[in-house]
Amino acid sequence: MTLPSPRSARRRYALISFLTWLPPGLTLAPMILLMTERGLGLAAIGLVTASYSATCIALELPTGGLADVLGRRAVLAASAAFGLAGLAMLAFATTVWQFLAALSLKGVARALASGPAQAWYVDALHVAEGPDADLKPGLARGEAMGAVALCAGTLVGGLVPPAVPEQVITPLAVPVLAGAVASAVLLVAVLVAMPEPPRPRPTLTGVLRDVPATIGTGLRLALRDRGLGRLLLVAFAIGVAVNSVELLTPGRLATLSGRPESGGTVYAIVAALGFAANALGHTLAPAAARLLGTSARAAAAATVVTAAALGALAASVALSGVPGIVAAAVTYVVLFAGLSVTGLLRAEMMHRRVVSTRRATLMSVDSLQLQLGALVSSLAIGRLAAPAGTAAVWTIAAVVLLVSALLYPHRPRGRVPAEDPQPVR
Template identity: 45%
Template structure:
C-alpha cells in the first residue's frame, strides 16, 4: 500500500468514525426526553458514557498494541452500532443505560487504533518523510472535522425539515457504523500480530500500559505534547461551557441563543477542517512541524484573547465578534493537530503506539473536565473575560514549551511480540 493510499483510507475511516457522533448529538437530549427520561436521568446517562471511556481508555489502548489495530476498530464499530440501535429503538431505561455504556466502550476502543494503523503503515515505508506523515495526519483530522460539521447540520435538519422522528438521525448514524465495520474489515490490512491467547493478553496488556505510561513520564518531548493537549482540551471545554449561555444573553432569549450557538458550533467544525487543510500547505512550505505548531498556537491564543475582549460587546456585534474569534480558534487548533501528532509519533514505537494515544486521550479528557470546572468557577467568581484569558495562558505556556523543546532520539518502529 502506498503512503497516499494509506492516508486516503485513514481519512475515510476517520470520517466514518465521527459522522455518527455529528448525526446524533443535535437530537440526543431531545430524543431521550421524548422517551420519557427525566433531565436528571439524561445527565446520569452522560456520566455512564464518560465513566466507561475513562475506565477502558488505557486497557483498550494496550489491547490494540497486543492483538492489533483492526480488531479494535471492528469492535468499536460493532459496539457503537448496537448502542445507536438501542438509543434509536429502545424505550426501557435499562436498555438506554446499556446504550450509553456501549457508546463509551465504542469510543474507548476506537480512540487510538485508527491513527496507530496509519502511522504503522506509512512508517513501514522507509522513504516516507516526516512532512508527508504530518500531512496525512492532518488529512485524517480534516476528514473527522468535516464529518462532525456535516453530521451536526444533517442531524439537526433531518427531523425538522423532513418531519420525521427524532430517532431517524440516530438510526442513520447506526448505518454509518455498519459501513465503517465493513470498510475496516476489507480495506485496512495490517501485519500479522502474534496469535493472541488469554494468557498472552493478560500478560501483554498490562505490560503495554506500563510501557506507555513510563514513556509518557520519561520522555521530555512527550510530556510537553501531553501537557499541550490537556491545555487545548481545557480551552475548548471552557468555551463549550460558557459560550451557549453567553450567546443566549447576547441574542436576547434562550431559543435564539441555542440557534446562534448551534450555527457557530457547526461552522466551528468546518473551521477546524480548514485549519487542517492549511496545516498541510504550511507543512509543505515551512518543512518543520514545530514551525507549523507555532503558527497554530499563535492563532489559537490570539483568538482566545479576542474572545475575552468580545465579552465587552453587546448585541449582534458581540455575537459576530464572539463567532469570529470562536472560528479562528478552531482554525488554529486544526493547524496544530497534524504536526503535533507527527512529533508524538516520532517518539513512540509501534509496540506502544496505541497505548500512548490512549494516554493522550485520557489526559485530554481529564484536562477538559478540570478546566471546565475550574475556569467555570472562575467565570462565576470574576468574569468570562478572565476565564478566557486564563485559558489562553494554559494554551500558550505548554505550546511555547513544546515548540522550543529539544528533540530526543527517534523511537525505533517495532512490532509487539507476546
C-alpha cells in the same frame, strides 16, 4: 496480508477518519435536546453525560494496549460495533437507566477508536517508505476528513429534525439513527479497507499478560522522554480550553438569539463553521511547518493564535444580539483552525518518538490527557461560571492554553527509534 501503497493508505485513512467522526457529528446537536424531550432534568443529563466521560477515562489505556496487542483493525471494528449498539439504544431510550447504558456504550466506542486508525496509517507508511517518511500530508488529509464529517454531521443533526413529521418518528431521534447507520458502514469499511500483517493468534492468557505490560511500557516511555511528556501535557491544556468552549457556547448563543430553540440552530451553524475551519487548518498545517522551519515552532505559533482567539471570545461577551453571534462565529473559526494545526503537528512529533508496538497506547495516553483536562475544566466551570461569569472562565482557559505553548520540545526527533528512546530534553 499485504499493507497498501502509500497513496492507497492515505485514501483509506481519510475514508476511515470520515466515517469514524460522522456518527458523533450527527448526534452533537440533538442529543441533549432528545434527553430533555424525553423527560430528563439537568441533574439526570449531567449524570448521563458524566457516564460517557468516566467510561472513556477508565478504558483509554486498556483499549490502546489492546490495539497494540490484538491489532488496529480488530479494535476499531469493535469500536464501530459498540457505537452502533449505543446509538441504536440512544434513539429509543426513554429512562435515565437506558440513557446511561447508551452513553456508556458510546464511551466504550470512543475509547476503542482513539488511536487505532492513525497508528495503522503510520505503520503502513513506515513499512512502505521507511522511518523517515513524511507523515504530515497523510495525517493532514485524514484529520481534515474527520473535521469535514463533524461539520456535515452537525449541520444535518441541527437542521433535519424540524423537517421530520412527528407522526412518523421523534424528529430528534432521526440524526441519532443516521449515526447508527454510519457506524454500521464504518464497521464494514474497517474490515475491508484496513489490512494488517498476520499476527500470532491471541490467547486469553497472552492478552491478560501483554496488555498491562504494553500500557506500563507506554507510560514509562512518556515519563522518560521529557519531550514526549511535554507534548502530552499540551493535550491536557487543549482539553481544558475546548471543554470550556463546548460547555458554555450553547448557552451563550441561546441567550444571544433570544430563544433556546433558535439557539440550538445557531449553535449547530457556528459549530459547523468551526469544524470547517478545523478541516482547513489540518490542510494548511504542513505548509505552516515549512514556513516556520520546524513542526514545534509552527505548533507553538498556532497555540498562541488559538489562545488569542479564546481571549477574543471572552471579550465578545460584552456584545449582544447579532454582533455577539457574529463575533462568536469568527472566533470559532480562528480557534478551531489553530487547534487543528496544533493537533496535527503535535501528533507527528509524538509518532516520531515511539515505536510501532507502543503507537496506539501512546495515542490513548494522549486522549486520556485530553479527557482529564476536560474533566478538570468541567469541575472548575461548575464553581466559577455562576459567580465569575463566562468571560472569566474563557479568560482562564486562554491563559492555560497560552502557557502550554512553552511546552513544545526544541530538539526535533528525525527518526523513529528502533527501541524505546532514552530521555530527550
